[in-house]
Amino acid sequence: MDSQGLSNLSFGLAKCANLQTFTVDLSQNIIGGFGASDLGSALAKCLNLSNLTLKFNCNSIGSQGTQAFCSQLAKFNNLSNLTLNLNENSISDKGVSELGFSLTKCAKLQILTLFLEQNLIGDKGMSNLGSAFEKLTNLSTLNFYICDNKISSLGASALFFGLSKCSNLSILILDFGNQIGEIGASNLGASLTNHVKLQNLIINLNQNKINDKSVLDLASGIANCVNISKLTLHLNNNLIGTQGASDLGVNLGKCVHLSSLTLNIKKNSIGNKGVLYLGTELAKCTRLSFLTVNLQYKESFGLKLKGKVKKMKRLVEIIIVKEY
Template identity: 50%
Template structure:
């Protein structure tokens, strides 16, 4: 490198066993590049300790003209001393406007985090900051100083702060919130504190800080596994209500022992976020129950500008009452175009599924729908009403349905097939109806429904463990043969009894899908025998456009690529 000559530099050294000596040498070289304005240094997964980090810090201290710095040092061993020396170097980079600092998995504790925080306080020109300190040993003391440092970065507009997997408690989280409160120009904030110990007091402190960030338009807040309870969730809801400019919100609160009161508080807060267009809310593995789900839905119905919604309520015992309540509320979100509902393992029966089906019938603008209802008890009646609801979603182009383990028989499969038959604009469909009891008749009717989906290009079907024999394989194959635009097909048919005749007729039908380029068939435990395999091979040989083929026929996997 020649002195004064480098303005843009990019170093990449992942997993090259770089140690202290090499890192220090690199630092010495950098200190001569005094005209550097942009530097990206990627040396993750190496053997750099505090001496190497100190050398790098010394080098950076001389790069006083840096405006953009991205330093990736994750998964090394720099410790407190190394982090401190890096921080000291950054204090001299007074022209920095964009900084990315990745120090995850580096055995950094309170001391190192404190010095980093003090150093950031002097980087007053920062507008964009990404700081990753995940999986270290930082507690309340370190994160409090970090918060104080951020408070001085008043020009920040974009902040990503990753602190998951440390030992931060309520005091540290509250102090972080106090620091954020002074970053009044923040418009985009991503904050990951999952797997700490912030509790409801810490959640409250963070919420109080967010209320002062009045210019926030995009917020991602991950507080999974923090025991915030009802009180913490409620205060967060109240705080979000004051972020009136929010248009995009991702809130992760899984595994926090939140009950119906907390869910109700969140719903009340979200009801006032009337400018939200994109919302992702993760509440899996809590205890919100039917009442909490209904109250949450009541809040969401006021978010009339929502176009994209992802709601994860798995493992919450929301039952029929909660599912029906959610359905009644969501049907008022008339501008929804993308909807993902994760409601698996919730004791939902046919009444709850019927409520959801009625909701879908009114969401006529949906183009993308993902619905997880596995391991409930919706039965034939419930899935039939769901099918009727889908029939009204005439603009659907992408549909994912998980209905495994739901006591669905022939009648339910028939109702679902009838509904899908009217979704003529579908191009991508994933349907998991495994471990039910649809039998030959059910899968045949399902096949007939798919035959009407002539625009399907990508199809994934899970039909494992459904008592399907030769006739069912034949009926399904006949339907698939009419899906002439299929290019990608994945068919899970394990643990049925289609036999040699079934696999033969299935193969014959697939041979008519002349546009297939990618095919995966899972036919384990189907008694197909040698002759069946032979006939299947002969049939697939007629799929002249196949480029990728994967067959699972038993304990062995047969793969042919570039046919």
């Protein structure tokens, strides 16, 4: 579909005054900025719209097209559930900044899913989006995918500070495959201390140069999420050593409501002692029912690890994956 085809669709949608839920997949088309803007203008006339899913990925919308669309998004006063896929559209800092501003106008927004991967977004864009998140205090669910951009610890820290204000979150997914480094990971941990209502947390920080200090800060923040029951951590290809593995285990052991845990920590420098320390501490998660650990170890240490965690009375499924 090209921009003209989308304009024709938009003309019809503008007449659907009672529309409450709308989903459209326009992935890998050539709608461009004008098409996205026309669709936004049409949907802004659907005053009862509360659930919206738009898949614009791979459409060459660019920063100007994103800004034009988002100027209309700001008019969606009754929107409570938004999924927006803008992957691979070169929206840059200008586009994501306008997106953040528009989201602050959606006062009833509770569930937000954003795909912003491969978009030339840098620290300035992340800082502006973080400022917007500060105002989204009604959010209960945030799914945020931002891999393969140009974000350093500076932009990530600004974003995480904004997220710390979203104290009503119960579900949080952060897919952050950028070079945020130890400072960014530490500041993420600090931001999590305010999320006392958080129950389900998924974090992807693969290949981010996270060391023992930053994994301690991250794990300490998670330990403050006192109601967390489901946790998935992707920490592959980092700089975590034996001490980091031990500190990670110690803090996860403080999550007294944790029932499901997935740890992906292969290609670090944990070593066999680190594996044993981790197992010893995880055994203190007395409510754990499902455990998956993906790491590197010698066979004998793997058996000892399994032996330690199998002592947990409620554990019904355990998967220890050996990677080389």
